[in-house]
Amino acid sequence: MRHIISILVENESGALSRIAGLFSARGYNIESLTVAPTDDTSLSRMTIVTKGTDEIIEQITKQLNKLVDVVRLVDLTESLHIEREMMLTKVTAMGGMREEIKRLVDIFRGHIIDVTETSYVIELTGDGDKLDAFIKAIGGKSIIEVVRSGVTGIARGEKALKV
Amino acid sequence: MELSGGEIIVESLKCEGVEYLFGYPGGAVLHIYDALYQQKDIQHVLVRHEQGATHAADGYARATGKPGVVLVTSGPGATNAVTGIATAHLDSIPMVVLTGQVPRAFIGSDAFQEVDAVGITRPCVKHNFLVSSIEELAPTIKKAFYVASSGRPGPVVVDIPKDVTAPNIKIPFEYPESVDLRSYNPVLKGHPGQIRKAVDLLVSAKRPMIYTGGGVVISDAAEELTEITRTLGYPITNTLMGLGAYPGTDSQFIGMLGMHGTYEANMAMHECDVLFAVGARFDDRVTGDVEKFCPGAKIIHVDVDPASISKNVKVHIPIVGDVKIVLHEILDTLRQSNQRPDNPSIETWWARIRKWQADDCLSYDRASKLIKPQQVIESLWEVTGGDAYVTSDVGQHQMWAAQFYKFDKPRRWINSGGLGTMGFGLPAALGVQLAHPDAQVACITGEASILMCIQELSTCLQYDTPIKVINLNNRYMGMVRQWQEFQYDGRYSHSYVDAIPDFVKLTESFGHVGMLIEKPADVEPALKEAFALRDKLVFMDFVTDQTENVYPMIEAGKGHHEMRLAPARELA
Numbered sequence: 001m002r003h004i005i006s007i008l009v010e011n012e013s014g015a016l017s018r019i020a021g022l023f024s025a026r027g028y029n030i031e032s033l034t035v036a037p038t039d040d041t042s043l044s045r046m047t048i049v050t051k052g053t054d055e056i057i058e059q060i061t062k063q064l065n066k067l068v069d070v071v072r073l074v075d076l077t078e079s080l081h082i083e084r085e086m087m088l089t090k091v092t093a094m095g096g097m098r099e100e101i102k103r104l105v106d107i108f109r110g111h112i113i114d115v116t117e118t119s120y121v122i123e124l125t126g127d128g129d130k131l132d133a134f135i136k137a138i139g140g141k142s143i144i145e146v147v148r149s150g151v152t153g154i155a156r157g158e159k160a161l162k163v
Numbered sequence: 164m165e166l167s168g169g170e171i172i173v174e175s176l177k178c179e180g181v182e183y184l185f186g187y188p189g190g191a192v193l194h195i196y197d198a199l200y201q202q203k204d205i206q207h208v209l210v211r212h213e214q215g216a217t218h219a220a221d222g223y224a225r226a227t228g229k230p231g232v233v234l235v236t237s238g239p240g241a242t243n244a245v246t247g248i249a250t251a252h253l254d255s256i257p258m259v260v261l262t263g264q265v266p267r268a269f270i271g272s273d274a275f276q277e278v279d280a281v282g283i284t285r286p287c288v289k290h291n292f293l294v295s296s297i298e299e300l301a302p303t304i305k306k307a308f309y310v311a312s313s314g315r316p317g318p319v320v321v322d323i324p325k326d327v328t329a330p331n332i333k334i335p336f337e338y339p340e341s342v343d344l345r346s347y348n349p350v351l352k353g354h355p356g357q358i359r360k361a362v363d364l365l366v367s368a369k370r371p372m373i374y375t376g377g378g379v380v381i382s383d384a385a386e387e388l389t390e391i392t393r394t395l396g397y398p399i400t401n402t403l404m405g406l407g408a409y410p411g412t413d414s415q416f417i418g419m420l421g422m423h424g425t426y427e428a429n430m431a432m433h434e435c436d437v438l439f440a441v442g443a444r445f446d447d448r449v450t451g452d453v454e455k456f457c458p459g460a461k462i463i464h465v466d467v468d469p470a471s472i473s474k475n476v477k478v479h480i481p482i483v484g485d486v487k488i489v490l491h492e493i494l495d496t497l498r499q500s501n502q503r504p505d506n507p508s509i510e511t512w513w514a515r516i517r518k519w520q521a522d523d524c525l526s527y528d529r530a531s532k533l534i535k536p537q538q539v540i541e542s543l544w545e546v547t548g549g550d551a552y553v554t555s556d557v558g559q560h561q562m563w564a565a566q567f568y569k570f571d572k573p574r575r576w577i578n579s580g581g582l583g584t585m586g587f588g589l590p591a592a593l594g595v596q597l598a599h600p601d602a603q604v605a606c607i608t609g610e611a612s613i614l615m616c617i618q619e620l621s622t623c624l625q626y627d628t629p630i631k632v633i634n635l636n637n638r639y640m641g642m643v644r645q646w647q648e649f650q651y652d653g654r655y656s657h658s659y660v661d662a663i664p665d666f667v668k669l670t671e672s673f674g675h676v677g678m679l680i681e682k683p684a685d686v687e688p689a690l691k692e693a694f695a696l697r698d699k700l701v702f703m704d705f706v707t708d709q710t711e712n713v714y715p716m717i718e719a720g721k722g723h724h725e726m727r728l729a730p731a732r733e734l735a
Binding site for chain 1: 281282285286289290291293310344345346347468469470472473474477
């Protein structure tokens with residue numbers, strides 16, 4: 001099953017390679033990984049999307065917790081949560097297509113953030129399925145480039161991953 | 164007091180109570196070596212290869228419980244240390260390894276003797292640090308010792324750029340009294356609810372088994388384990404790493420378990436209904452095929468490392484905590500409750516076990532005209548009164564040592580169980596002998612393993628360590644040969660060691676005493692003679708039966724009840 005694991009790590013050089021190294025050394029799968037400092041600059045927050053049986057996910061969380069740099073972690077998929085991913089898409093936009101693409105962007109509640117005579121860059125945020133649906137809707141032919149941030153997430157309600 | 168980086172390192176080690184520093188100098192650590200030269204509290208032990216430094220520190224740590232400390236230079240100094248670091252990592256041995264690094268300004272430039280030591284060692288350490296300023300030195304060393312020796316212990320590498328240790332830059336020195344690591348808080352006390360459940364299950368057992376590993380030794384919990392085992396009256400088996408945590412000569416001890424464990428221990432594992440696993444990690448060499456592992460058992464597992472629990476085998480009552488503390492808690496709960504074991508069932512169970520024991524699975528041909536390796540170990544046990552510190556290398560000799568030297572005390576059996584590092588035995592014995600100068604120290608090895616770190620014979624002379632090396636010389640990499648005999652129809656691909664040196668001459672050239680023993684009748688007198696030479700290292704080259712195999716054996720994919728027994732036994 002797909003799991004989203006959120007991790008607070010010491011904001012120190014090498015912390016990312018310890019975590020990435022753990023996944024490769026033990027043969028765990030990483031679907032996406034995002035990382036950035038938090039409001040507390042001594043901490044970074046990492047979100048890892050992984051897949052595995054319950055036993056493997058249990059081992060992943062235990063092995064991550066064992067790393068000295070890992071301060072706290074939570075498997076977001078164990079309870080209600082929100083996940084978001086940001087995607088920037090560069091598309092060919094010429095002639096009659098320009099209006100049509102703009103309408104599609106509006107339907108998906110995205111923004112056009114760069115415009116040239118022949119192209120748009122579209123910013124879109126949502127869960128993975130929504131982003132996939134947008135790509136499908138816009139059609140492969142007009143896409144020049146796609147970049148996705150990887151999933152980040154947070155628990156619903158008052159629960160928080162904090163020190 | 165203002166000190167340079169080099170001096171801060173030395174002073175910090177003193178504050179940690181370090182007696183011995185195992186190392187080898189080189190460019191990046193010369194400032195540190197200069198600071199070492201100007202003091203007398205820490206004795207530096209100059210090895211002949213950095214691998215030897217790590218194994219010697221490891222042996223010291225296993226024999227004392229204190230962290231072993233290593234100092235090596237950058238580049239090849241660090242890479243040579245990696246095998247020893249990984250060895251300590253797999254067996255959870257506390258060790259602090261200081262590696263020199265090129266000056267900060269050169270890092271990343273492919274400078275002379277530069278290697279990313281933090282990167283290379285990351286997968287085989289408990290933690291590692293790159294020190295980026297002189298101010299960080301003392302706090303980092305404090306953290307390194309704390310992390311290495313607390314929780315589930317392990318090696319910690321501290322990589323120190325040369326310019327951080329320069330003699331002309333000095334800062335006030337104060338060694339921190341404590342460490343605060345918000346991200347690292349090992350759980351030591353067991354959960355009371357889990358402990359109650361464990362006690363209930365333990366006393367309800369009809370066919371119980373106690374299975375314990377290196378965690379009992381590391382946690383210094385041999386006394387508690389012995390008390391609990393005697394209170395319950397249950398059979399106990401130890402893993403390779405756990406030998407000595409329960410007296411090997413006691414009647415409740417039914418031998419080591421696993422791939423080369425006894426028939427009775429493995430059969431009892433297979434048929435038990437309650438398994439009490441303590442400080443053991445269900446290693447593949449112990450479990451055999453996990454699908455066939457203890458099929459009818461409810462399992463209690465005590466371990467300080469939550470990641471060890473339910474990793475290979477799903478357990479029913481996990482208890483995270485320090486083994487010593489948890490065993491205390493279990494003993495207290497047991498005493499306070501009125502519950503007692505089901506003695507009639509336990510007696511029936513013992514009767515079944517005694518039947519398996521009567522098969523005498525470790526028997527060998529005592530009338531052989533060739534020296535049987537088992538005979539050498541049995542004689543060694545007698546000659547040393549069962550009280551020696553015994554290190555070993557890796558292979559058949561290691562298994563025979565584990566089967567035939569009955570360890571009654573913890574920290575006496577010192578071997579590379581997890582990583583299986585050939586070359587471990589001699590340098591480890593060096594560390595053990597330095598820790599216990601008056602103790603009898605034997606290194607059980609084979610002619611293949613010993614050559615992997617033979618250079619340390621030179622170190623042994625320099626530091627007067629009167630180790631007795633027991634070389635079981637069968638002119639084969641015995642365990643490789645055994646697998647090739649069983650699984651490759653006797654195609655002995657490159658397991659024969661051609662051009663073996665004359666070990667007597669070799670030893671003598673290193674300034675020690677060499678002995679060649681070729682007849683069974685000479686084994687015991689030779690051992691007596693060697694151990695009588697109390698101040699000499701004696702290398703005893705025993706020419707043994709080339710075809711002897713280690714039995715019993717659980718081959719790959721087999722369960723505990725599917726052991727291969729010695730051929731003579733199977734006919735009987």
